[in-house]
Amino acid sequence: MATIEKLPEYRLFIHPFDVNELRKDIWIDDPVSAKLTINGKKYEVDIAYRGSHIRDFPKKSYQISFYKPSTYRNANVLHLNAEYKDPSFIRNKLSFDFFNAIGCLAPKARFVFLKVNGRNEGVYLELESVDERFLANRKLPAGSIFYAVDGDANFSLMSDLDKEVKKSLAFGYEQKCGTQEDTDHLHKMIIDINTISRDDFEKEIANYINVDKYLRWLAGVVFTQNFDGFVHNYALYRNKENGLYEIIPWDYDATWGRDVNGKEMESDYLRVTGFNTLTARILDVKTFRNQYKNLLKDIVNNQFTVDYLKPKIERMHASLRPYVLLDPYKKDSIDRFDKEPDYILNYIEGRTAFIKREVELLD
Template structure:
């Protein structure tokens, strides 16, 4: 898929906020970041020990049922005891040998500034650094992202190893990260979702309202946001999105996910926070250990970094969408899963170039070798003294011996440095490619009322429409998925260089809805996208068409 940017002079980077502090690396501190520069937050200097005492009968219940409810336990730190509630946390991680834990202190009691703590085992990452790096990147970009801290954990006197304590996203999080509203409304996207669509399939779960359910029953607020995301007319999309969403924050989140190669967003149950004072929403990414920057336990010594994951994960630009669809397609109604919001941003010239600029800024200021390598050195040196005693490091994810576990951790540092270098090179090449002029047919004009669609050939050679799929459901893009009442396989039509071709309602064989989405695909891959277009209803006789610059859409 190729995007086109009409470039006029030099692209200027936006003023993108301040960093979040400077590295604590020992010795004389480096000069602080310049105004507007991204900078990593200070790294902790010690790894504290948390001790849990959990009754034997409770441990037996957790063993028998990983989804067992919370039970009382005793938490000890620096000689001080607290009565807390504990349970296992995570999804598939509940079944790994090294468990992840949720600890909740009583109401009115906070530990380290919070009542609720997520102790994540990071068992599927032999580097033990990929998820912390992801959250620290987001904090470095000035995002309201969970603060993380390495800790050691002992349960009933038995050392469990190093964990990552991840800040929970709740009202305390909103207060700590400067939301204006003291009581914002927080949602989590449901299981197998995070798609930012107006409808979901029956195997997906609805948005989960975490706060203000009694004050504001129902979910009209988030449905309004989804309507803007999916139905704002393309000419007005940047403005309308900016009135409802903290767009710059979202673009920075996408940039961070590009750097780490995030890859399974639909399982993340990430958050949307509605600040009812500013009237804007903020997306907060969660579950960032699913990234190609990690070292899976099943891979052996000498693992090579996977640095060529397509840019902008969980969008129609991401070939991983098809990979996950093929992997999880276990029922006839299963459909490809991707974000409409990210996809729309990529097909809007204004927002797309803003996103590209943030990605380039993050590469320059966070992934440059002089920045990322000392950061990785410091993280590795912080936890390395405590890894030899980790009883789970020599096990794989099904509990079988992994005698190379410790060696993999030690190789994790050069592995991540190589990943950062290779990822940087790959991302820069991809941005250059994506900025090239279009080389395929694309949508040129759409008349929902009259039911016709016009395609344009922007290249210097004739192109054919044979086999292409035109669809009003971006999830149904190949013949085995398509519905005849919402899509068609186009017949052979030769489109001359810089020429157009129009398909009438009769030729299409289906009726365009008054408002919705429209996509042109190669008919082979579920992500074989050539162009997409989202639109709102128009007055009678209205038409959407590309303007004279050949890029932006206009309503006529």
Template structure:
């Protein structure tokens, strides 16, 4: 049985690797290059047409060229809110290659976004956070860079960001048929009543528009707000909670406050049809690293509390999670885990590899908001700018990572979190799992009491993290409750400092 289980995991891992290797968008998002994107409009007053069509939310036809490949009769439209209203012609775009030519695509991709980074002197915020999320298995769009030309004129350096659509959901969750809601313009998840029309102006149904069935979203909001003492189990039945806690942890860590924990929007939730649970998806992180400050000082941003919510009663999901001891502990563990790589040791080599690549295109961008010197300075240090509202400080990327990382590690230490510990079992005896197969309970046993703390991660066959817990020094037996998990094969990954992780397969029977 043990050999069979290891074979199962080996086959699944190989299959996942193969699927990743064949993923659409590899050329757009898996190469350390700045892409060339040309938009050619044939309307006489194409900028006026784009502005008019922005209000109407319709695409304007254009000829699109990506790295030399021509895609005629593609669709382009302005996008964004504050990024659109910033002065100057450098607006953000949404491109749909399939809007006017059915089936047209590039590198397997039919739709993507070009974001103007108008509030980011460093041109790094969106790229760094999205790459971090994706590399840490937190559902988010992929991101690269493009130098964009409009009717032959260099329009500037943009981030080229993946669209959250059916293809995205298929890649992350293995399905796309369920409802996908965007938490815009004000997706606070508060209860306003059972009628769908009470939510139409707060959320967007991003697919399945013909059916227009909002009942699943309303059930989720009902459970969040009205489940009383049954909140824990009610939420677990409808929301994939562990991934959500990691999303929340990332927003806190990066001080990404133009999100649910701050402004109350900029996310998607997808109703995955197999698990019948909602999955959280990150969106629009261009003001990460403390650039959306909500009237907080930069010092307050860098020392943001681990449980920060801008408006507790207005963010019932966070409020109720923090009021539930089990979920509160899970969120702390998620923040502990996600924060391990939030360090200059992790980020500085990445930053130092990106900046030389984008520098010439930043310098050549005459439509950018900030100067070349502000770009250089903000990569490493806080800068001040003068606006009609007075002096404003913008966090430097490297300095923010240093200051925020140090502060959050101090906060987490007081909560019993072990930050910066590798997944390994050094100093501890070899663990055993009994019984296995198991039904409702299994035990992890060590011959000797633990000399070092152990992190226990449980993953399903898709590689999705199911739960995480920590076992403290001195423990020799740890109980795992399995009642809430369906029958199947799982992987337990045990880690402490010093050696490679120990992986134990577990079969749950019913």
């Protein structure tokens, strides 16, 4: 029987005037002041809506910045995701746990129950922000971090949005930390990814990319089937000690057999070779392709199995169920919530069969 864990309760107070300010224009990022109480301790915070299309949903997602005290759980900022379109609530966390299990950096995540001005707002996923503290908490070297904010973050000279030559190689990225020199280096890398000769690519790309980490990230996207994950939904971190980039996944609710609207996505929808210019060039190198092939075989037999994932899925489901019944936006959908563990497990079985077939075609 799955262990039922008690969720932390977050009690948020926002002055009614500031509530009106937030609601006046949901697309404005300007925060308002609020008070947050966790385990009896009060924090003065700034709060703003977060996300793009998700701001239109009845259940809002939030970004919370701490200023008195200035940190909580060794972070200045945390994100509270409503997971509104995921009927299971667990896909984001399940994905990040999976990425960690296969050797990738990924944000920490945990479920909380949120109350705003005394009213139940329901189950939320607390997500760690990918920033300087993300690196410090893992004792990683300092470095630059760029968020991939739209389809132009495709490692190409061509836009993924309008299929024309990019007017700037900065398009698609938002710099979270670093200097202008880091931005210039990113531009140079993108140019070289597209212009290094085929004969020189294997040697030269190793000066830019931690290829092993990239292949592990690629495998994570492919197994979870995050269709947007190749040109979006990631952060790019350059380790200042070795000068190499690796990718950190972000926003993985549209995974494990459902798309961004929560609709069914067939388990063979996403090809194992993925997308984007960098992926295509890396997999064009026989050495890297064989490395990727062996990695897929290892993961499909170890971390991506029903035996490995079922206890994790059932534990999360059991812990969330009492709180979903208190969630004003989701309590009437409890029957659908109860069907999701089996739905995800069926996806895993279908995706496993597909990957085992396809991996043999990688020569």
